[in-house]
Amino acid sequence: METRAIQNGHKFSSDVMPLPNPHLVQMETDILYHIAIATNTHDLPSLFGDVKFVCIGGQPSRMSRFAAMVSRELGDPLPEGQTPQNYAAGTDRYAIYKTGPVLAVSHGIGFASLSVILHEIFKLLYHSRCKDVKIIRVGTSGGLGIKPGTVVITKECVNGMLNNYYEMPVLGKLVRRQAVPDVDFVNDLKRFADKMCCSFPTVTGKTLSVEDFYEGQGRLDGAICDYTQDEKTAFLKRLSGIGVVNIEMESLLLTALCHKAGISCATVCVTLVDRLEEDQLTNSRETMVEWQSRPLTLVTGYIKHKLGL
Numbered sequence: 001m002e003t004r005a006i007q008n009g010h011k012f013s014s015d016v017m018p019l020p021n022p023h024l025v026q027m028e029t030d031i032l033y034h035i036a037i038a039t040n041t042h043d044l045p046s047l048f049g050d051v052k053f054v055c056i057g058g059q060p061s062r063m064s065r066f067a068a069m070v071s072r073e074l075g076d077p078l079p080e081g082q083t084p085q086n087y088a089a090g091t092d093r094y095a096i097y098k099t100g101p102v103l104a105v106s107h108g109i110g111f112a113s114l115s116v117i118l119h120e121i122f123k124l125l126y127h128s129r130c131k132d133v134k135i136i137r138v139g140t141s142g143g144l145g146i147k148p149g150t151v152v153i154t155k156e157c158v159n160g161m162l163n164n165y166y167e168m169p170v171l172g173k174l175v176r177r178q179a180v181p182d183v184d185f186v187n188d189l190k191r192f193a194d195k196m197c198c199s200f201p202t203v204t205g206k207t208l209s210v211e212d213f214y215e216g217q218g219r220l221d222g223a224i225c226d227y228t229q230d231e232k233t234a235f236l237k238r239l240s241g242i243g244v245v246n247i248e249m250e251s252l253l254l255t256a257l258c259h260k261a262g263i264s265c266a267t268v269c270v271t272l273v274d275r276l277e278e279d280q281l282t283n284s285r286e287t288m289v290e291w292q293s294r295p296l297t298l299v300t301g302y303i304k305h306k307l308g309l
């Protein structure tokens with residue numbers, strides 16, 4: 001990997017992509033610890049300054065496949081047998097791949113893991129002096145009343161109390177961040193899906209985004225459960241009644257932090273199960289792997305289209 005030390009003593013300023021943290025400009029060096037990248041060991045503007053799209057997803061292997069797909073689609077395929085370079089190879093927490101103006105980044109599962117990588121990716125973009133970047137989560141979810149394999153573009157997300165904000169304690173106080181979606185971006189993705197893409201169904205809808213896969217999503221099959229089948233069914237029907245079409249664990253935080261930082265984002269998730277029918281993911285691995293490639297196909301096509309290729 002090409003790296004170049006930057007002189008200590010450099011103070012950051014960026015009119016390109018301001019971040020809502022006044023302390024950043026005071027720092028001489030910034031160590032992005034969880035991705036093993038630092039401003040005094042990496043020449044961030046030359047490594048990442050051209051980035052326009054950051055696609056994030058749970059697993060490193062899926063994001064590596066995505067990076068290979070983007071390389072092919074952008075007309076610069078990897079040599080036979082070669083896997084994409086991981087820019088965060090100095091750690092095994094997260095993986096970062098780059099293909100032209102597209103970063104593919106793994107975020108693990110849930111809010112805590114996503115929060116850490118988002119802080120560091122926002123700062124990577126800031127130190128790299130990137131402009132007009134869009135972040136897209138390509139992931140999986142449970143569906144509500146829609147056929148498994150359907151791709152959902154989130155048009156609004158709500159937390160486990162059905163409110164459209166993310167809350168977390170900071171300095172002993174609850175801080176509330178509104179999850180305000182980028183409606184234009186959502187509509188643009190849907191228009192693209194309808195006109196130019198895809199052999200699979202794509203819908204827009206409301207997403208329930210919670211901190212847990214089992215109790216938080218009203219499943220009966222976790223190790224712990226204090227509610228009845230009827231209570232679960234009533235909750236899922238209530239969700240359906242307010243327009244929720246899928247359930248996952250990251251879109252709320254992504255939308256809230258991107259809104260706070262002034263960065264455009266969207267969430268595109270395939271559904272792996274209809275939660276009105278069952279809790280467990282019973283389809284074959286091969287079927288799920290094919291479904292999981294659907295958000296990647298849609299988003300790769302969208303990026304290609306936006307780049308005029």
Ligand code: URA
Pocket residue numbers: 140141142143213217247248249272273
């Ligand atoms: N991811 C989730 O968070 N829930 C599901 O049901 C499937 C994938």
